[in-house]
Amino acid sequence: MNRQEIEIILNKVTPPSTPFRQRAQERMDNLTKPLGSLGLLENIVVQLAAIQRKIIPELRKPHALIFAADHGVSEEHVSRYEDHVTEEMAVNIAMETAVSSVLARHNQIPLDIVDVGVKSVVRHPKVIVQKIRAGTHNIVYGPAMTSEDVDRALHVGYEIATEIILRGTDVLIAGELGISNTTSSTAMACALLQRDPREMTGMGSGIDDDHRMHKVNMIAQALAVNQVDPEDYWDVLTKLGGLEIAALVGAYTKAVESGIPIILDGLITTVAALGLVRVNAECRQYFIAAHESHEPSHQALLTAMDLKPLLKWDMRLGEASGALLVFPLLQQGCAILKETATFADARVSNPHAKESLMVEPMPLEHPVRTDFSESERESFYRVIMGRRDIRIYLPDPIPQVVLQRVLMAAHHAPSVGFMQPWNFIVIDNPDIKRRLHEVVEQQRVVAAQNYTDMRQLHYLRLKVEGLLEAPVTICVTNDSHRGGPHVLGRNTIPETDLMSTACAIENMWLAARVEGLGMGWVSIFRKEDVREILGIPDHIDPIALMTVGYTPYFPEIPLLERVGWEQRRPFDDLVYFNRWSCSDH
Known part of the structure; x- marks a missing residue:
């Protein structure tokens, strides 16, 4: 699986179903509640209905994928942490003692962590090892990866996603792990959106103002050295990105090909999503933004893709934590659409009957999800x-x-x-x-x-x-x-x-x-x-x-x-x- 094959798949992706979106919206508007009273949650539930092509969407088999890799730019001390922490945190996740592990366990969500580029050997058998290389090159001095590196990472992400989807996964929860990956992701966002690093660079994992300015300078130098084409996502990914970002792109491609929604976490998972949207704008409708972090580049990317985040809690942890937190909210939103009485069902006067969207029922194959194969x-x-x-x-x-x-x-x-x-x-x-x-x-x-x-x-x-x-x-x-x-x-x-x-x-x-x-x-x-x-x-x-x-x-x-x-x-x-x-x- 290479970038050309990825593009062929993405160009065939069709948008979520308008008829199912309309039917779900009509039901949502006639539930016993004021119109739009659940805010953004209503829009996302209707979006899920359109993606799943069911009037009543259900998220039954989530799966969290965390891709881990190191970044050569960590040599420039742009993070509070040394790059050996990537391996240590991968083990922590595999041992189920990390935040993401706890969230996944309490929500009964399978979680896999995949090593696509950690510098050292990850010391835990539960980690899926698909190492492309031991970290990227330092973007301050040249391209992060070769084209072959990117293609191999795309392939790993696509194949891993294929495996879990064949097992019945119906929603992909995206995550990543890698010291200094906010630096690479911010550099990508600056290039793709043609924005100044000074306004796009945040505090990452918790650096101070002096370190932030150092980080800004390193990103500016990386942009100057690599001279990327802002219209060519692959060029930007290859020269400024990371192996885990490429793997996420591959996994997303399989998900949208299969008609499966993707819950994005923070900055790194979102810059990967922009790759699909650049190839085919219809892919945007398969993404759900869990939250908006305090990273300015994350906010800019969400705006560029017109994705509205459910939460704004200034989270900056990564490893799919924000997406895992949001998942139960989405399940409850689906349950509201399924189980709440309509005004007609409850025999309650509908104060906005004329305002609600009345959609004529139409023949739809399996209008709701079946419980049986x-x-x-x-x-x-x-x-x-x-x-x-x-x-x-x-x-x-x-x-x-x-x-x-x-x-x-x-x-x-x-x-x-x-x-x-x-x-x-x-x-x-x-x-x-x-x-x-x-x-x-x-x-x-x-x-x-x-x-x-x-x-x-x-x-x-x-x-x-x-x-x-x-x-x-x-x-x-x-x-x-x-x-x-x-x-x-x-x-x-x-x-x-x-x-x-x-x-x-x-x-x-x-x-x-x-x-x-x-x-x-x-x-x-x-x-x-x-x-x-x-x-x-x-x-x-x-x-x-x-x-x-x-x-x-x-x-x-x-x-x-x-x-x-x-x-x-x-x-x-x-x-x-x-x-x-x-x-x-």
């Missing part, structure tokens, strides 16, 4: 299509933990008014199963009277239950009184209690299929018989005996269809739109 969705539908009413079982016992999961799935079914009218009686006693089989068999014979001739003979040959063979039978009951005399949502359709319990049965059935268990619904019984056998109170109805166990096989098609009892009705004959439209009903 494509393979998970395919598996889910395969479970539904593969569910069968099983009557043949192996005698092998069901592990208790598996049975518990199946029952828990049933208990998490939806129910009207959250009444949860179900109970489950787990039956593995052979005598009880035999008594249940007897009463079911009696009613099976009685049910045969509903058919005549060949249909009756066909029915009597069917195996309609497996109570004796299955190791477990679950009696599912329904309590129509649970929830009191009136249940929310049950005013005009009292049988919604039965509908709710049926949902529990379906959940249990699907869970059993996932666990490799067969399950069959036995419904041919008198309620009073089952009540007596199982000691069920009179006001509670047993509505299903579900036989459960391992089965030799799951038929490709349902049993009753296979034996010719009934065929699946055509789907199109059963689905209407807006009105009942079947002519034969």
Whole structure:
């Protein structure tokens, strides 16, 4: 990956989606709050919606990348710290005792530190070593790097970002580490924005006024010696920049190529961002400025890219600390857009209804983020299509933990008014199963009277239950009184209690299929018989005996269809739109 390939990628980057931006803005403007009352946070959440192409953005899998490198200009004593501190701080971060490490750990954010140019060997195995060279040359006397150095650093950044994005990262938190890198970054900013070092140079890591003037002079000398082309970002980066800055450019390129937002930290991460914007101005919309440091060059760069920082706390730590601090705010902003009621939802009068942007809904693929991958969705539908009413079982016992999961799935079914009218009686006693089989068999014979001739003979040959063979039978009951005399949502359709319990049965059935268990619904019984056998109170109805166990096989098609009892009705004959439209009903 070299600068030419980077430019090809960046020139193909498209801006975030305007339709999703409009839909997110329309929702934001109709939340139960005054218009614009959350200030800049609202704009950034809407920006995230446009980037993710979802009406409701979510930041679920952040990843912090810190690139570390030393700078030859540190020889000029432009920092309070010697360059060996870069290695020591890299170890501190890897040991999870640095500020960035603490912030990442408390927010459960993976953090990687990558050595692309630290002078010495970094003494910790968690540091990712991709060293291009042991620091840059001193920019006071000539170019910091060669073109080959820059290309190699771009490649490292791009490849590292590719790895984390393939693992599902959906937001990149950018950071850097390197003594004297504010000097190199300020020099780059002066060149790119054609500004005077005297007005662009700050206190860096905490130097005094005398040292600041020394730093100004060193930057001025570097600009004079290198004679960069201010319109050529690569020329400026090569002659004045750092290996960690080039690596950041590579990582950013992969992020914007993948449609992933980037949270910038301070000056160094921002001067890297300008490289992308210089190639393609649309890249600007993928960046979020966490804060504005006290460095004048940082402020100038943010202004040049029209990036508005969330915080102005005079931070000057680096190592992604500002970006890590801001990340929870962005998550909470997304949660506000997702969970806050609109005026219509809350039935609150909307004082600015006419002012809010009313955007016509339009067909959008996946307007909100899905919780499941494509393979998970395919598996889910395969479970539904593969569910069968099983009557043949192996005698092998069901592990208790598996049975518990199946029952828990049933208990998490939806129910009207959250009444949860179900109970489950787990039956593995052979005598009880035999008594249940007897009463079911009696009613099976009685049910045969509903058919005549060949249909009756066909029915009597069917195996309609497996109570004796299955190791477990679950009696599912329904309590129509649970929830009191009136249940929310049950005013005009009292049988919604039965509908709710049926949902529990379906959940249990699907869970059993996932666990490799067969399950069959036995419904041919008198309620009073089952009540007596199982000691069920009179006001509670047993509505299903579900036989459960391992089965030799799951038929490709349902049993009753296979034996010719009934065929699946055509789907199109059963689905209407807006009105009942079947002519034969």
